[in-house]
Amino acid sequence: MGVNPGDVFVHRNIANMVPNTDLSAMSVIDFSVVHLKVNHIVICGHYYCGGVKAAMQAADLGILNPWLRNIRDVFRIHKDELNEIQDEEVKYKRLIELNVQEQCINVIKTAEVQQAYRERNLTVHGWVFDIHSGKLIDLKINFKKLLEGVMEIYRIT
Numbered sequence: 001m002g003v004n005p006g007d008v009f010v011h012r013n014i015a016n017m018v019p020n021t022d023l024s025a026m027s028v029i030d031f032s033v034v035h036l037k038v039n040h041i042v043i044c045g046h047y048y049c050g051g052v053k054a055a056m057q058a059a060d061l062g063i064l065n066p067w068l069r070n071i072r073d074v075f076r077i078h079k080d081e082l083n084e085i086q087d088e089e090v091k092y093k094r095l096i097e098l099n100v101q102e103q104c105i106n107v108i109k110t111a112e113v114q115q116a117y118r119e120r121n122l123t124v125h126g127w128v129f130d131i132h133s134g135k136l137i138d139l140k141i142n143f144k145k146l147l148e149g150v151m152e153i154y155r156i157t
């Protein structure tokens with residue numbers, strides 16, 4: 001990213017998920033938006049993500065099941081598009097991108113982000129890190145459009 005140590009406040013978890021029941025992820029959003037007053041939130045996934053791969057397979061992975069179910073929900077939401085893709089690798093990459101987009105939506109569902117958008121135009125970005133090329137790819141998610149769609153149902157503030 002070309003930034004110095006301390007410039008980016010980072011939270012990491014399996015498959016870049018932002019479930020609303022994850023107290024750690026919710027606390028990170030609250031701390032960074034309300035207290036550090038960040039103006040940009042980046043959801044950064046990566047191609048060849050093992051978490052997304054696991055969610056694409058029929059396997060009982062114990063305690064990982066509820067976490068991975070969130071990714072299966074992303075597949076369900078976008079199944080018409082994903083099922084049109086014949087190439088398994090292309091489908092895998094697309095699910096990774098759609099998962100990033102859905103996690104951006106989960107970020108927008110929080111009161112802190114909705115409030116900060118109104119007050120100072122905080123923006124949410126979706127990126128994918130290509131671990132083969134080393135490139136960070138901006139998915140150019142249409143934040144305004146996502147926000148409008150989300151606010152219709154999830155407006156808190």
Ligand SMILES: [Zn+2]
Pocket residue numbers: 014015016046048049050051052
């Ligand atoms: Zn991963």
